Every structure is written in C-alpha cells, then in structure tokens.
Amino acid sequence: RKEVEQDPGPFNVPEGATVAFNCTYSNSASQSFFWYRQDCRKEPKLLMSVYSSGNEDGRFTAQLNRASQYISLLIRDSKLSDSATYLCVVAKDSSASKIIFGSGTRLSIRP
Amino acid sequence: NAGVMQNPRHLVRRRGQEARLRCSPMKGHSHVYWYRQLPEEGLKFMVYLQKENIIDESGMPKERFSAEFPKEGPSILRIQQVVRGDSAAYFCASSPLGTSGSWLDTQYFGPGTRLTVL
Numbered sequence: 221r222k223e224v225e226q227d228p229g230p231f232n233v234p235e236g237a238t239v240a241f242n243c244t245y246s247n248s249a250s251q252s253f254f255w256y257r258q259d260c261r262k263e264p265k266l267l268m269s270v271y272s273s274g275n276e277d278g279r280f281t282a283q284l285n286r287a288s289q290y291i292s293l294l295i296r297d298s299k300l301s302d303s304a305t306y307l308c309v310v311a312k313d314s315s316a317s318k319i320i321f322g323s324g325t326r327l328s329i330r331p
Numbered sequence: 332n333a334g335v336m337q338n339p340r341h342l343v344r345r346r347g348q349e350a351r352l353r354c355s356p357m358k359g360h361s362h363v364y365w366y367r368q369l370p371e372e373g374l375k376f377m378v379y380l381q382k383e384n385i386i387d388e389s390g391m392p393k394e395r396f397s398a399e400f401p402k403e404g405p406s407i408l409r410i411q412q413v414v415r416g417d418s419a420a421y422f423c424a425s426s427p428l429g430t431s432g433s434w435l436d437t438q439y440f441g442p443g444t445r446l447t448v449l
Contacts, residue, residue, distance in 0.1 A: 321373035
C-alpha cells in the first residue's frame, strides 16, 4: 500500500461545478498536510496547508480527518484555470525525507 | 526577486553519459532540496543541502548520484553513467528555513530539468 494515495482521475467537470477529491495516508503519526497544484510540465506550487480544524481560502476548502486518515480538497464554482493536477502532501515530521507526495489527481474543467 | 532557477530546462543524454543539473536558490535562501518525479508519479525526495553541507541524502540512490552546494555558485545534482530509468523531471526547491518550523510553507520550487536518456 502506498503511503499517500490519490485517485488519479481525471475528473472532468463543467465550469461552475463543485468538485471534491480525497487523499488517504497510511501513517497515523503524520503531522502536517498540504495540497499542492501542478500544471502540466510545470513545478508544484503550494495551494494550501491543511489544519485540523479545516481551512478555507476563497473557493478552496481543505479538511483533515485524522480518525479515517484522509484529507480532502473542495473547489467551489470551478474555473477553467483550475485545470491542473492536485498533489496531496503528507509529512510525518519536519524532516525533508519524511515529506511524501501523492501522485496527484488530474482535474479538467470544461467550458 | 528572481525565483528558483534551474538549468538546463531540458537535457538529453545517451546511456552511459553524465548529466549535470544546476539549481540556483532564491535570493536569501540557504536551504536546497532536490526531488525526482517519474511520469505519472509524485515527487520523491532525494537530498537536502545547505551551503557546503549535505544534511540528508537518504533519498539518493546509492550509486551514480551525487549532489553538492558549494559556497559560491549553484547547487549541482550529478548523475554519472545515466540509464533509461533516470529519465524524469528533477525539481529543486529552496527555503530560507531549514527543516524546522513551517519550512514547507516557505519552500519554492524551480521549473525543473527534464532529463531524457536515449
């Protein structure tokens, strides 16, 4: 079993729709959680950190469920520019080597 | 303030040749991290360096791969005697903070070097 698992997609949704995807992690001792966005053939960029209480940034909401060991990302009122691959990142501790990137979920927004 | 710079952006090598990938961190950043991304996979940590020091190389393959971050100049990831399986995107990231505190929040990635081994 992979340490961080994501549905690879692609999720193909119309503009304006709400879309959500989850990421599961295997190590219950994981401490930090993040969502990154990666455009095709570009570098990953931090989208948002995920806090225990959940957090929102504009149209994006991230949730953490420690009991079930998953994090989620919800995108409301999706835009064409949201088309990208979303990477789930889980860290057991602050060591660089303990940062695990998921392989990503591809999202495609159609007009 | 220029971002993290990597060059070359694309590199083609034949099996058995050497590949040298360079990374210049953002101004003011003294911590550099190298990652490898195989097609359809997530990024895999390779090595974490500070100036003139390798802090954590637990993700580096035991053979053929080496990294340095000299006092002057960019960080270099060197792959000797490349094989087809080395074909991947290699990303460098830099941070002003080390692996303590919220360093991930301040980690910026370069555009990557896409290595193709023929």
